[in-house]
Amino acid sequence: MVVIDHLNKLEEKIKFDLASSKKHVVMKFTDEINTFSSYKSVSANWQSVLNVFIEQGSDQQCLMEVNRIGSKMTILEKDMDETIKKMKEMTINLNGKLLQALAVEKYPLDITQVYRTQVAISTYRSNKILFVDISEMKLIRKLDFSDLPVYGLCYADGNSFIISDGSTLTWVRSKGEIIKQKPTRGNSFYVSTSDMKDCIYGDGDNSVSCVVGNRTKFTYTNEQLSSPRGIGIDFEGNIYIAGWSSKNIHQITDDGNLIRTIPIDTFGIRRPWTIRFAPNINKFVVTCSFSGKVVLCETS
Template identity: 45%
Template sequence: MATTSKEIENFDDLLTCTICLETFKVPKYLPCLHTFCETCIDTYIVSSTKKDNTSEGFKCPVCRMFVPFKGTHEDPQAWASKLPRNHFVTSMLDKRAIQRSEKICNSCHVKNKTKEAVSWCTTCEEGFCGQCEEYHKSFKITSKHTVINVQNIQSDQSGFQITGALSCEDHADKIVEVFCVDHSKPCCTLCATLTHRKCENVISIQNAAIDIKQSSQTTELVRKLKENGKGINEIVQNQTQTFESIQTEYENILQDISKLKERAIENLNKIENQIKFELSSSKKQVDLKLTDDIDKFSNYKSIVNNWERMLLGTIRGGSDQQCLLEVNKIGLKFTALEEEMNEAVKRIKYVSFRFVPSDQMTKLTSSTGSLGSFKIHEQCLERTSTSGTLLNKSVNFRTGVIKIVRTIAADNLGQVSAIFVRDYVITARNNIKTVEKYSIDGNFLASLAIECDPTDVTHVNQSQVAISSVQGKVLIVDGTDLKLLQSLNLQDTSVYGLCFVDNDQFIVACLSTLTWISSSSGKKIKEMQTSGSSFFVSTSDKEGCICGDGGHSVSHIVGQTRSFTYSSLQLSSPRGIGIDFEGNIYIAGFTSKNIHQITNDGKLIRVIPSATLGVQSPWTIRFHHITNQFLVTCYASGKVLLCEID
């Protein structure tokens, strides 16, 4: 199928050098598949090797992957010329130039003349004016080349790709002509002769590329790239939030220190600077580690996103042969990168600060030797204390068996909502007006009495939660120390469930109304009417939310528009809505006594009877954001169950 001008425009980011920010001139690509102008990467290589005082290689300007040149006899000034040319990008540039009527005759250009190209040779990859085209056809060696009229390309009437040339990775001056099935390796004739002459299954590149765009191999690789891109983005966001939380905790500790200082005797002034220095030094060390994590996974994200764009660009705008080359190239590199990422994930830890005043400080005696101590709390991201698995590829959320790990709380009747906060569980109990904190093992840790009737709890950041109340209030609570930080009074706004969105807003839900409010002032921003049963609301992504939308339905809402509505007579009185880290949606059917699991575009996956979880009337569902564990609460019994999907 011909690629339209509009489609070519959509891939402009693939045609722009990230060093000079201009359209590629002689595009060369690195082993990580990032592409640069030859002159740009040449200048970068020379300056990089001088700066690092090394002649063994250099780091990619984008993802920082090391590109070795150890053992070569060339100077760094010659490395760029040895890099393989990106024929796919070159063909995209040529096609765009043709479609914009900007392509000039290559033969005339050599003679310092400028004439508009009227035809294109797919073999030579050159444009010709009318006179040069006649010369081209007159030579015996080029007389049988496929030549396409430029006007046909511009109007997308040509059924030909404008190039079929693919550079050999091992011999940049050679063209790929065959494919070794035994090694899944595209080869030039030199590779086939020297390296693959004993292989039994070597076929032409054209035969190997048949139906590659529609193959399960290509589809599965696109799916994996998207899936891992999402997972990496979660980690980057998580570590970024930790970085921000550390700053908040750091500032809070400084305030506590200052307050203690104000109440203490003059002797405390001498030791205040000492503990601030220690705190600052520790924070710098933590900042450096978190920054390294963020940079590392941002680089992974850049690599995966680039590979996805390259593969999608090849599928939409490249030839079958190019697609085959890209699939094999990216597939092999992705497997190695995936292993590297999994190892890196195992080393990531949650980090938080704690400040504990000393006994002497508490007594405010003049003999106090220090203000107190602070601790850096770290928790491995790889597994939680109950073996919940991070990014475990063996977990199939759509078909996996659901089992009960333990009951967190079961002593109180009535409405209860629950949520994970770091390695704890926070519950909001309506009948006794309390917020409670439990360990993952189910042990009660602390409680906070509040004046209103809590109905729902949601995250604000990694350590803070928000509690909604039917009295028209939203309470901001520190989930670590379980203390009230702020109370928002919402005038003329009905509140039951709530969720927090990225742009510092809450969405509160009640009956048939969704209301967006400011998270700092409680001021109403906008509202939207639903078809009812909108007691709870969850954020599905940065743009949208999901809520009950009638007695048998839930809707995904973006702005003021429903992107999809899921309806079923087997679903009655939809209440809590949970979302796992793959994007699958879980709806608590309060009176239908079941849980409906649907895809992120509203298609039914399965209906789970709540009795299998020991729950009579499911009320709320909340997933851990990076494990296979989730919380289910029961309206009738007040149970909070910790479950997981194998």
């Protein structure tokens, strides 16, 4: 039956959406998959019943059964429409619908997740880190660094952060105590970590370094990389570097070998600034420093 083929396609689409969705909606998608599976079972049963009447019943019996199933089909189609509407609403929420907003101090430049429902936000001109509960969208507390510029921000472990500011990396505890500092060769505006033991940062006009403790794991240098900015890490551990002046993104392995260079006009923007991957999937966002545009991308 046509309806079964349609349901099969819908079921496959839902399964795909489930595989690439955020964790907090997994149960909702699972429920919808089960719902469509039950629709398919009902339709298959109707088809079996009709086949029996066609082969063994009279014309009058076939007509009565078609009328009976037809009335139930109308109800089923209505239920399907409602379920599809719910699926579309969930997809909108995953792909760009504004849910909540919170006004913070001027020049918020970077954000890092601390706990499941808590993030830390760097505010450059005020030299502060703001801690926000994103479940209730409220400010929890502030850390004030009067003499320490706060630009890039990265959560390092259960009790510390890494702050970057052009030519210096600073490790600070969650209560504000400075642990250590490390000079760089410049362009260290953003910093990232793959396992909370290393840190990856711009280290000069066309280089990015990865440091584990006091040891440099690798330094990636490429003449086609200029003014490194945001650094993203996908679910396989590959590193993505936004080349602001070179207008490209460099994808490298976790040991510093080039995989490919992606021209930024591929994404319809002019100057890449930050890159952030969603956890455990191959989708990421790239921001443009000129237009303010944010694009949602997917690796292949």
